[in-house]
Amino acid sequence: MPKEWEKEFPNLGNWICSSKSTTDYNCVAFAVGDETRRWEPYGYYWPDGLSQDYGTDTLIKAYKKEGFELCKDGTLVKDREKIVIYVNNRGGWEHVARQEPDGRWKSKLGDAEDIIHENPESLTCADYGTPRIYMERARQQKEAEVTTISASSEKVSPPTVASNPKHREDFMRLQGAAARKQKRDD
Numbered sequence: 001m002p003k004e005w006e007k008e009f010p011n012l013g014n015w016i017c018s019s020k021s022t023t024d025y026n027c028v029a030f031a032v033g034d035e036t037r038r039w040e041p042y043g044y045y046w047p048d049g050l051s052q053d054y055g056t057d058t059l060i061k062a063y064k065k066e067g068f069e070l071c072k073d074g075t076l077v078k079d080r081e082k083i084v085i086y087v088n089n090r091g092g093w094e095h096v097a098r099q100e101p102d103g104r105w106k107s108k109l110g111d112a113e114d115i116i117h118e119n120p121e122s123l124t125c126a127d128y129g130t131p132r133i134y135m136e137r138a139r140q141q142k143e144a145e146v147t148t149i150s151a152s153s154e155k156v157s158p159p160t161v162a163s164n165p166k167h168r169e170d171f172m173r174l175q176g177a178a179a180r181k182q183k184r185d186d
Helices: 004-008 056-064 171-185
Strands: 015-017 069-071 080-087 093-099 105-108 114-117 130-138
Touching: 056 080, 056 093, 056 130
Parallel strands: none
Antiparallel strands: 015 114, 069 130, 080 093, 080 130, 093 105, 105 114
16 A cells, blocks of 8 residues: 655655654654654754754755765765755755665655665655755764565655755744743753
C-alpha cells in the first residue's frame, strides 16, 4: 500500500523504509547521524555561534562544525561520508540526505519514516527543492545499521531566506514550542 507522502515525490523510484515515523529528529540532524534531537534554527538544537536562518551558508557552517567540507558531487568515495543539501527556488535549504556506504541515499522525511532511495534526485520536488550542495567528511567509525521495515516502493543566499515549511513544522508552531520549552525550563 503506497504511503501518503509518496505522491509528493514524482521521481522517487525504488525506496525502502528503514525506520518508523518519529518526531525525535529531523533530516538536518539525521544527515550527521544525530537521532537524538531535531536541528532547527528556531526552538530546537542549533549549533552555537550560527545565525538563526534558513540560508544555505548558515547550514554549510553548521555542517562544517561537524567536520564536513564542500565537495563536487555525490559520487561514492570509499571511506568518505557524503550529504546533499536540497535548495528551494529562493536559495534556502529544505532538506538534507546522506549517502550510505553502498552508494544509495537515506533521508528522514519530515515527521515520517527514514527511507533509503536510489539517488538525490529521487526527492526533487517543489517542497524539498533540488539537491545542489554536496559535502563530505571522513566516514565515522560507527555506521548506522540499515533496518528494513516492511514497506517499500512497488517498483523495487541572503542571510534570512524564506523557507517552505510544508514538510517540516510551521514557523509559528516552532515559536510556540520554543516558548513552551522556555516556560518549562524556567
